[in-house]
Amino acid sequence: MIEFCGLSLAHPIVNASGTFDAIAARRCFGDEVLERFPFAAFVSKTVTVAPREGNPPPRLWETAAGLINSIGLPNKGLEGFLIEDLPRLAELPVPLIVNVMGFTPDEVASLVQEIGVRGEVAALELNVSCPNVESGLIMGSDAGETGALVARVRPLTTKPLIVKLTPNATDVGTVAAAAEAAGADGLSLINTVRGMALNPRSATPWLGGVTGGVSGPAIRAVAVAQVAEVAARVSVPIVGMGGVETGRDALDLLRAGASVVGIGTQSFRDPAAGTRVARELAQLRSVGPDRIAAGA
Amino acid sequence: MIEFCGLSLAHPIVNASGTFDAIAARRCFGDEVLERFPFAAFVSKTVTVAPREGNPPPRLWETAAGLINSIGLPNKGLEGFLIEDLPRLAELPVPLIVNVMGFTPDEVASLVQEIGVRGEVAALELNVSCPNVESGLIMGSDAGETGALVARVRPLTTKPLIVKLTPNATDVGTVAAAAEAAGADGLSLINTVRGMALNPRSATPWLGGVTGGVSGPAIRAVAVAQVAEVAARVSVPIVGMGGVETGRDALDLLRAGASVVGIGTQSFRDPAAGTRVARELAQLRSVGPDRIAAGA
Amino acid sequence: MTGAAPLIEDRRRPAPFGRRRAAVIDNEGIGAYRLLRCEDPAGPSPRPGQFYMLAAVQRWGAGAGERPFLPRAFSVMRAREARLEFLLEDVGPGTHRLAELAPGDELWITGPLGIGFTAPVDGRRPLYVGGGIGIAPLAIWQDEMRGGAALLGFRDRQHAAGAALLRDVSIATDDGSAGRRGLVTDLLEDELSSDDVRTVYACGPPAMLEAVRAMCARREVRAQLAMEVGMACGYGACFGCAVATRGGYLRLCLDGPVLDAAELESALVPGAGH
Amino acid sequence: MTGAAPLIEDRRRPAPFGRRRAAVIDNEGIGAYRLLRCEDPAGPSPRPGQFYMLAAVQRWGAGAGERPFLPRAFSVMRAREARLEFLLEDVGPGTHRLAELAPGDELWITGPLGIGFTAPVDGRRPLYVGGGIGIAPLAIWQDEMRGGAALLGFRDRQHAAGAALLRDVSIATDDGSAGRRGLVTDLLEDELSSDDVRTVYACGPPAMLEAVRAMCARREVRAQLAMEVGMACGYGACFGCAVATRGGYLRLCLDGPVLDAAELESALVPGAGH
Numbered sequence A, B: 001m002i003e004f005c006g007l008s009l010a011h012p013i014v015n016a017s018g019t020f021d022a023i024a025a026r027r028c029f030g031d032e033v034l035e036r037f038p039f040a041a042f043v044s045k046t047v048t049v050a051p052r053e054g055n056p057p058p059r060l061w062e063t064a065a066g067l068i069n070s071i072g073l074p075n076k077g078l079e080g081f082l083i084e085d086l087p088r089l090a091e092l093p094v095p096l097i098v099n100v101m102g103f104t105p106d107e108v109a110s111l112v113q114e115i116g117v118r119g120e121v122a123a124l125e126l127n128v129s130c131p132n133v134e135s136g137l138i139m140g141s142d143a144g145e146t147g148a149l150v151a152r153v154r155p156l157t158t159k160p161l162i163v164k165l166t167p168n169a170t171d172v173g174t175v176a177a178a179a180e181a182a183g184a185d186g187l188s189l190i191n192t193v194r195g196m197a198l199n200p201r202s203a204t205p206w207l208g209g210v211t212g213g214v215s216g217p218a219i220r221a222v223a224v225a226q227v228a229e230v231a232a233r234v235s236v237p238i239v240g241m242g243g244v245e246t247g248r249d250a251l252d253l254l255r256a257g258a259s260v261v262g263i264g265t266q267s268f269r270d271p272a273a274g275t276r277v278a279r280e281l282a283q284l285r286s287v288g289p290d291r292i293a294a295g296a
Numbered sequence C, D: 001m002t003g004a005a006p007l008i009e010d011r012r013r014p015a016p017f018g019r020r021r022a023a024v025i026d027n028e029g030i031g032a033y034r035l036l037r038c039e040d041p042a043g044p045s046p047r048p049g050q051f052y053m054l055a056a057v058q059r060w061g062a063g064a065g066e067r068p069f070l071p072r073a074f075s076v077m078r079a080r081e082a083r084l085e086f087l088l089e090d091v092g093p094g095t096h097r098l099a100e101l102a103p104g105d106e107l108w109i110t111g112p113l114g115i116g117f118t119a120p121v122d123g124r125r126p127l128y129v130g131g132g133i134g135i136a137p138l139a140i141w142q143d144e145m146r147g148g149a150a151l152l153g154f155r156d157r158q159h160a161a162g163a164a165l166l167r168d169v170s171i172a173t174d175d176g177s178a179g180r181r182g183l184v185t186d187l188l189e190d191e192l193s194s195d196d197v198r199t200v201y202a203c204g205p206p207a208m209l210e211a212v213r214a215m216c217a218r219r220e221v222r223a224q225l226a227m228e229v230g231m232a233c234g235y236g237a238c239f240g241c242a243v244a245t246r247g248g249y250l251r252l253c254l255d256g257p258v259l260d261a262a263e264l265e266s267a268l269v270p271g272a273g274h
């Protein structure tokens, strides 16, 4: 058992928001998903106040050791989430972390308040970073805005508040420090890195949303750097993610300063990837450092 | 022949600074390098005022579809460059672009002045990916600092001035616009993306310089996005680079808005990669768009 | 199973959770296509129209060192005695790698996934309309339906070899090198003119599906379309496979790949096809 | 060529510009090592101590889909009649891929690169000191020198099989399973005690090279060390292979890999070895 922001987790592997839909997975795989749930906590896809259709397709492009997505945060909106999704997510065998995003501080405030009050919810993750959505300036790239936002919503819930940072910022460490100073209980990073691909036929942008976010092994080195940078600046616990494929990659993020590791794109290659990574990580940790190097 | 910032280039492929040492290559391969020179212009490694030893080793780490380097800009310094290297670089069969970096605006000024005045030099490239000694922040990540620097040195030379942007910035488009407004004749991007790796044995940073820069295919989607973003903001020509492996990758950067394409890490896999990419690019351009898609 | 009730859960057989290894039995060339067979002792038998996410265990990420990275979606073409059959065409790095697999190689498979076809109601008879590689899900469905005519369109004679995988077929080829010269929708036009008490089951490239959809809509013939779009996960995790319907976007991997044509304003899905 | 003048350019044979294809002739197991032979009709004959950058044409970037991405450096172990021989040990993704190459497969090669050994001066006799895979460049040098004793250290008997590639050898193994139990530097200590009119040519892991360097410095015996460090390009392009010398960093691929031991304060290069 590990302790993270007051939550007790069976192991340090969780899913990255928006990369595992537990309700959909149950439709595809039945209750085996509950019996063999791959994550120690479940992080929901981002919930916004109003329902969203998401970006026009195509939404995916495969790139060197990675994926570019331009999904556009489709979701049922706050009310739809509370009524339709929350009861079903409450059936999961692990603590529930709800990821939320607002286009204004008021929106964030109502999301935090209305979701934070629900007993099914163990913690909130604040997405201040999604590069796909046109909210003008990305809040999470600015320390002042991020700090102000966290300070504003912090008093509205007693639940742990995790701030999910964007990697598309000049100085992630300072944004992280501002979030901590304003009362964040934890930080998570990295979100996807802004990227783009062209349609080979038409030479126009491939993605319906024009640009997208790069995820997968291609961004792993960026994740290690940013987790280390943030860990050096804050004392709250960190959920590290970005390109984790194996237990060794998870170990690297933990060694860089994370307490918990998120699996995103890798789950697309194997729905049960979380279980494998957790097992590999446990194996690596049960041997000495030299054996780790040899077995890498 | 293509025209770029007043230079006439035989084709649109140049080297990325710091990834091809023409003098060293001549020692290894003899004069065949001159006869079959792979680039339409040669860009020097960054020159600083004082000589630099570079960072302590290890300096390299191989990552998914890429490389992390922490070289630390070793070079002979301005005087050593002018006396030892410039005469030999003048023997190359292509125009010479000298890349310079200063730790203060005064340093940049003397580099631009003393190198710009030399007849062997066709253009200057300003590497602004260096930390400001006072703020610790990277100059090139800030539009104000970049604009002020370019404005300061612009009058000091009549040679074309290309500003090489850093991708590790919240808003590359605004930095680019500031550089253009201050008189840059061209822009080049992307430099490497900040990344890090840990030593599997010791769990400490692998690189002697602690963090490094990611290059290679892993960053290609980031390069396409940033080139497109900058091209939408400026009207000066762009040298696009980042992860180019094939003519198709070069074509993507041109379509995203670049006029010239730089080859970096790919030259490590094949010293003559530039020639192959230029040939593949010419072939792709000689067929219609549908054939391009099919041949991708 | 003819006349299965159109309940969603009858159209979806749940998959074991997680990807599993499957040994390649053989990989046979059929004209321009490959028929890839693998063992699947652990899996349930799929419903016709369902699909699997496939990747090679070895060298998925090989070649130029970049793609394929994600698994690829393939309709099941036949399933018997714990063996699965897929039909594929080499059109890119993923299908290329699968096309070269040999007996003894292994696949990662996840599935069956998605929702399959439903039987006709009101005494209508099934009519299968396939274009190119789109014949795959029609084969297993024709088996289960125990018959019905199949109208199949191909580029040329080499591709038309795939027609041998169904029964009761009429063929059209673009170049007239096999069957009638023209489009499969020409065959469909004729067929529906003489008998429109049909339910159409169609699979093929977007332009063909759109032509089928429009034709059936005009004649008020019910049609189910097995569609394709780029997928990353296949199980509803990524929201990447959005298809616009009259009711908004849906995830094709979860609420498809078989859609009722009436749900669509157009079957011309962006980013699909070659 | 015995007694070649120590001019730099005598120690460096320039390479054709660009990588070239080379057909694998065979790939033979020698104890724990692989002896990889390839054709190189287009290349010049290398100087002993020079190296090549190697990559497989197929599946360099395969396996887990990530590494190897860059080519890898290998000392030439022998070169005759337009054929090159390399000795390698499977220690990671790159050497693993090379170790599995078979006749008919192809390599990308760039080389010869770097600066090789120089002959002894002042009537000194050569003494070769090799550790593990470090025996490779000593073999071609011993050939050219037409003799001289070789002291070789290995982990165990399986690795000691490599000793057959040189002549006039004395062996030490860590576990005593072949030759004397102990380190190759124990052999060197004895040898130099009885006769120090020698020039030592050493190649092996950093700790061994450092012990050799220190011992030779103490006895004022000249030594040339063939060193290893991670390389991305092999031809001076990346500045990644920096090695600290008394005169500052140098690029090992350009000004090495053979260095005069007197240039070094320590041969314990960070990041090298396993």
Ligand SMILES: Cc1cc2nc3c(=O)[nH]c(=O)nc-3n(C[C@H](O)[C@H](O)[C@H](O)COP(=O)(O)OP(=O)(O)OC[C@H]3O[C@@H](n4cnc5c(N)ncnc54)[C@H](O)[C@@H]3O)c2cc1C
Residues within 6 Å of the ligand: A060, A061, A062, A063, C051, C068, C072, C073, C074, C075, C076, C086, C087, C088, C089, C090, C091, C092, C093, C094, C095, C096, C133, C136, C137, C227, C228, C229, C230, C231, C257, C271, C272, C273, C274
């Ligand atoms: C439900 C379903 C069932 C299917 N059934 C079958 C079947 O039975 N048999 C069969 O052969 N195929 C089937 N397909 C199609 C099959 O999945 C694709 O042909 C396959 O994914 C192509 O992969 P590839 O790597 O070979 O080609 P890709 O290069 O991926 O090319 C496929 C298409 O993807 C697009 N594309 C090109 N590059 C990229 C990129 N970098 N990232 C994203 N998209 C790109 C282009 O539109 C291209 O034409 C099915 C698809 C779905 C969704």
Ligand SMILES: Cc1cc2nc3c(=O)[nH]c(=O)nc-3n(C[C@H](O)[C@H](O)[C@H](O)COP(=O)(O)OP(=O)(O)OC[C@H]3O[C@@H](n4cnc5c(N)ncnc54)[C@H](O)[C@@H]3O)c2cc1C
Residues within 6 Å of the ligand: B060, B061, B062, B063, D051, D068, D072, D073, D074, D075, D076, D086, D087, D088, D089, D090, D091, D092, D093, D094, D095, D096, D133, D136, D137, D227, D228, D229, D230, D231, D257, D271, D272, D273, D274
């Ligand atoms: C001039 C020269 C001559 C050589 N001659 C020979 C020879 O004749 N025979 C021979 O077998 N070898 C030789 N080597 C060593 C050989 O180049 C290496 O063993 C090889 O590069 C290892 O590659 P790999 O992918 O198998 O292993 P890697 O995984 O690359 O491991 C090799 C070492 O690199 C480090 N490392 C691990 N992961 C990474 C990473 N992601 N990025 C960077 N470094 C990492 C570690 O220190 C590891 O122990 C020579 C090296 C040089 C420089």
Ligand SMILES: Cc1cc2nc3c(=O)[nH]c(=O)nc-3n(C[C@H](O)[C@H](O)[C@H](O)COP(=O)(O)O)c2cc1C
Residues within 6 Å of the ligand: A016, A017, A018, A019, A045, A046, A067, A069, A071, A073, A099, A127, A130, A164, A189, A190, A191, A192, A215, A216, A217, A219, A241, A242, A243, A244, A262, A263, A264, A265, A266, C238, C239, C240
């Ligand atoms: C298809 C896709 C959808 C995502 N959706 C969300 C989201 O809704 N909210 C969010 O905070 N992050 C989202 N992310 C980002 C991931 O949570 C994660 O930060 C990122 O993918 C890096 O991890 P990975 O490399 O393991 O995928 C998404 C990522 C992908 C690939």
Ligand SMILES: Cc1cc2nc3c(=O)[nH]c(=O)nc-3n(C[C@H](O)[C@H](O)[C@H](O)COP(=O)(O)O)c2cc1C
Residues within 6 Å of the ligand: B016, B017, B018, B019, B045, B046, B067, B069, B071, B073, B099, B127, B164, B189, B190, B191, B192, B214, B215, B216, B217, B219, B241, B242, B243, B244, B262, B263, B264, B265, B266, D238, D239, D240
């Ligand atoms: C080993 C190495 C050294 C580099 N040195 C410099 C440098 O001295 N100055 C500079 O402006 N950019 C330098 N760069 C950045 C490259 O010029 C280029 O912007 C970057 O590598 C992206 O291109 P690529 O992916 O094709 O390598 C260096 C890159 C690498 C990999």
Ligand code: FES
Residues within 6 Å of the ligand: C230, C231, C232, C233, C234, C235, C236, C237, C238, C239, C240, C241, C251, C252, C253, C254
């Ligand atoms: S393919 Fe991922 S949601 Fe459908």
Ligand code: FES
Residues within 6 Å of the ligand: D230, D231, D232, D233, D234, D235, D236, D237, D238, D239, D240, D241, D251, D252, D253, D254
């Ligand atoms: S390996 Fe690139 S400079 Fe030596």
